[in-house]
Amino acid sequence: MVQVHKRTLRIVAEKASNLPSSGLTMLSDPYLVFELGKQQCRTQVAHKTLDPTWREELELTILEDNDSSLLIITLYDHNIMQPDERLGQLVIDLKQYYHTSPSQGVKMEVFTCQLDQHVCPSYTIQSDIVLGISMEIPAPSSIWTRVWENQRWTPATGGWSKDNLIPILGDRKPWSSNSSEGDHFKDAIPVVPEGYKPKGAWIFNLSCCDLDGWRYAASFSGPWHASMWMSDVVRCRQWVNEYQSTETNPFNNNNK
Structure with a gap:
């Protein structure tokens, strides 16, 4: 049997700012979806705000034989009467985090999320998302x-x-x-x-x-x-x- 080693990807979804307004209230109900291969996790919905704060911890598993080390982060606006609207997306290459660990303290970073064209046709607005990303290799028993x-x-x-x-x-x-x-x-x-x-x-x-x-x-x-x-x-x-x-x-x- 070939042993496949794994890492635990830990994500701290802190906050976002400068989100585009939506609907009659000119506000948004944003949340983030994180995808790594076939795995997916998401934050809770932040209601009626253009500067959401989540402060959530999430995790995904990275297998040694994964085809991709790319973390896809999609920003959505939650709707009740119609499908949720995608606002923008960003992609992070996780290879730069392979030697980080939660024990070293998670460094919060600001990432730029490019908004979709139907949300911002001129691309003059970019939203900032604050995340903390680290890796952990489970300790052997x-x-x-x-x-x-x-x-x-x-x-x-x-x-x-x-x-x-x-x-x-x-x-x-x-x-x-x-x-x-x-x-x-x-x-x-x-x-x-x-x-x-x-x-x-x-x-x-x-x-x-x-x-x-x-x-x-x-x-x-x-x-x-x-x-x-x-x-x-x-x-x-x-x-x-x-x-x-x-x-x-x-x-x-x-x-x-």
Whole structure:
């Protein structure tokens, strides 16, 4: 099965201004419709105003294999006795928001909505729409952390030990990970994001290694072997632990 990753698009529909007047009241009952592929959501109707304020939070899902990253926003005037009237539309390329996150704070931006010709034949009027847009990649329910235990063999003692490691030869520290290393196990434990706690105890990985979890090589640059060759003088053992998420997503908005 191919895993399709997804992002959550979060939209804060704040307000709009300079809308065209409509009907006998010379006012409007505006609302916004957001479309992303086949998905759609909309704001509530703001009644009898040319400067509506919604202050609504909405969300859509972006799949990794979506054909389009374009968010289509359409401005409508709600009517009771006849179909709602489209006032204008704008399109936003979402690629520029792929590295944003609600945790960074949502930046409100002003977007220009080009009005339809039947609403404003001369295109002299443009309405402004204030939106906040951000992306969120759902946090995994669990993450794995890895720490390497490192040793060198020396003919002087005929044994393996962390005390035999030689930094000048490019040896690692006795304990290492992708982000840190040190003389003690705790020095090498990667920083785990907030909201996760260990599921159990640390254990060594028994994949592609001997029965005690060791892999062997002539240097720490590899290549590594599951059993000791005559030229091998260093070895490492991978310790792993699973951390589970303790958090739930509080965002639950169904304005669709």
